Amino acid sequence: MKLFKSGRNAYLMASPYLAWAVIFILVPLAMVVYYGFTDGNGSFTLNNVVRISDPGYFKALWRSIYLAVISTLICFLIAYPLGMILSSMKLSNNAFLVTLFILPMWMNFLLRTLTWMTLLEGKGVINTLLDIVHLPAINIINTPGAIILGMVYNFLPFMILPIYNSLSRIDENIINAARDLGADSVQTFMRITLPLSVPGIISGITMVFIPALTTFAISTMLGGSKILLIGNIIEQQFTLVYDWHLGSGLSIVLMIFILINMIVQAVYDKEGGALG
Amino acid sequence: MMKKRIVSMVLLSALAATALSGCGSAQGTGGKLYVYNWGEYIDEDVITDFEKETGIDVIYDMFETNEIMYAKLAQDTSAYDVVCPSDYMIQKMIRNNLVQPLNLENIPNSVNIGEQYYKESEAFDPGNLYSVPYCWGTVGILYNKTMVDEVVDSWDILWDEKYSGQILMQDSVRDAFMVSLIRNGYSQNSTNPDEIKVATDDLIAQKPLVQAYVIDQVRDKMIGDEAALGVIYSGEAIYTFRENPNLEYVVPKEGTNVWIDSWVITKGSKNVSNAEKWINYMCRPDIALRNFEYITYSTPNVAAQELIDEETRNSEIAFPDLTKLKTEAYKYLGEEGDKLYNDAWMQVKSAN
Known part of the structure; x- marks a missing residue:
């Protein structure tokens, strides 16, 4: 045990991770920045970044933010009550339930999204079943609604887990103390449970909002390639x-939004740490 | 939390390391061959048989559009040895030095390819130096007779509001613009900005009627009665008839595109002799026949054509008489032309 405590060994242990981070995070990032700020001849330019103001691109960015915000909100509304239910249950049960939510993630994300395409199609599984029980068909495939559905379905576990984690870490005694001092359930929730779960909520929001903002696979498959998100524009x-230069330039614009999100998270993380 | 993350990262990198070292050892005795072909464009058993016969280890990858293929090869032509792009893209690859001349002495079976297909290939590969044809065909409209009860003979039907939400367009820049340009009476190789503007506006006007922009999925969606009309390659159409007898394929009267997909060997190929063996194998009549029966794309292999049953051989869809149709092949339009089309296509795709 003593071996691992010494600084040099810890560094040694972390070296694969550091190498990983440099090769797969820093180098690509540096390449994106280089391409983003140069033109075909390699000289400096801001054009690639400014091109985001092209009406088509700007609309795609706005549409991406809009859909990502809605998806994040829906994920939160589903995940929070679920997190409360899970954290209030006995340990043996909730471990099983949490596994149930993680289980689909063992399957490839593209396959699961492709499955939704087949389920939602005009003559797909869902509509066939609805038809059998004489209910009207739903036609949301190739609409923004289908994209939101795909985002919520794919990213929901990333919201549930941090919220569940932060809720289950709340000390039972604090809640009992609140009750003792005469707070009703609404007051206990508003003044104890909710504030203490904010770090979980923030990291949940980050983990849903960023992939939702940048996705291009979900919009291609469930949007019929008709609804372009900023991720699609960059992919194209x-x-x-x-045009790697323009693609990188637009990626930098997208990164600014991701950075803002992460700064918010960092600030809250600090506060959360101070509280805890 | 952070510690946990580091542990999982370490595990991941360890996994990646073992995966990489696994790739190091060659399976066959004949070396390796990296093949890059269209999706569902070969009878997969043919690959296995090729490996058995030659001892070559084939690494087979697939692409969905010429443009995706180009973007990958332009980075590093040695990534693949043998590739199957379309006419105009071969022209672009020759121009940009991504392919190498073939030594037809090492591909003796290439004589099985019909003279007329070599002649047509001259348009993009003068002297037939770089490419050996693999498949060819036209682009047309596939429609469902139970959903469309009028005569389909014009691209105009793809702009008919009656079929709103029932139309599948190709998610491929040249094919989409071909439809729109020809419908307006322009050449599918137009580089006139005004003509492209008209075609762009038409495609934008059409967008609300389009159910989805897809490529390979046109086939499955049409078979599954998901749409009434779809733009499709003739080879796919023949396959769909087997699965759904309500489907019919037409080449519109305004004309269409005729295309050839051919095998080329990349400039940076490290396994040239294996690549030659591959092309030679693909040109063998029995293999060409097996591929035709599986993928149903028209084969330019006349020796194989003779083995096909008479009904299919005389089919106007499988082997159309090009003198009766108004057809043209895509040409590479140069960087300026590419930019014109790509910018216009991005306008169409991001409009609504």
Whole structure:
């Protein structure tokens, strides 16, 4: 045990991670920044970043933010009550339930999204079942609604887990003390449970909002390639137009939004740490 | 929390390391061959048989559009040895030095490819130096007779509001613009900005009627009665008839695109002789026949055509008489032309 406590060994242990971080995070990031701020001849330019103001691109960015916010909100509304239910249960039961929520994640994300496409199609599984019981068909495939559904379905576990974690870490005694001092359930929730779970909520929001903002696979499959998100625009720059400079420039714009989100999280994390 | 994250990262990198070292050892005795082909564009058993016969270890990857293929190869042509792009893209690859001339002496079976297909290939590969044809066909409209009860003979039907939400368009820049340009009486190789503007506006006007922009999925969606009309390659159409007898394929009267997909060997290929063996194998009549029966794309292999049953051989869809149709092939339009089309396509895709 003593071995691992010494600084050098800890550094040694972390070295694969550091190498990983440099090769797969820092180097690509540096390349994105380089391409984003240069033109075809390698000279400095801001054009690639400014191109986000093109009406089509700007609309795609706005649409991405809009859909990501809605998806995050829906995820939160589903995840929070669920987190409360899970954390109030006995340990043996909730471990099983949590596994149930993680289980689908063992399957490839693209396959699961592709499955939704088949389920939602005009003559797909869901509509066939609805037809059998004489209910009207639902036609949300290739609409923003289907994209939101795909986002919520895919990213919900990322909201549930941190919220569940922070809720289950709340000391039972604090809640009992509140009750003792005459607080009713609403007051206990508003003044004890909710504030103490804020760090979980914030990291849940980050973990849903960022992938939802940047996705291009979900919008391609469930949006019929008709509804372009900023992720699609960037993907097309790399695969169709073969303009790495513009693709990187637009990625930098997207990164700004991700950075804002992460700064918010960092601030709350600090406060959460101070509280805890 | 942080510690946990580090542990999982370490585990992940360890996993990646073992996965990478696993790739190091070659399975066959004949070396390796990296093949890059369209999705569902070969009878997969043919690959296995090729490996058995030659001892070559085939690494087979697939792409969905010429543009995706190009973006990958332009980075590193040695990533693949043998590739199957379309006409205009081969022209672009020749121009940009991504492919190498073939030594047809090492591909003796290439004589099985019909003279007329070599002649057509001259348009994008003068002298037939770089490519050997694999499949060819037209682009047309596939429609469901139970949902469309009028005569389909014009691209105009794809703009008919009656079929709103029932139309599948190709999610591929040249094919989408081909439809719109030809419908307006322009050449599918137009580089006139005004003509492209008209075509772009038409595609934007059409967008609300389009159910989805798809490529390979046109086939499955049409078979599953998901849409009434779809733009599709002739080879796919023949396959769909087997699965759904209500489907019919037409080449519109305004004309269409005729295309050839051919095998080329990349400039940076490290396994040139294996790549030659691959192309030679694909040109063998029995193999070409097996591929045709599986993927139903028209084969330019005349020796294989003779083995096909008479009904299919005389089919106007499988082997159309091009003198009766108004057809043209795509040409590579240069960087300026590419940019014109790509920008216009992005406008269409991001509009609504």
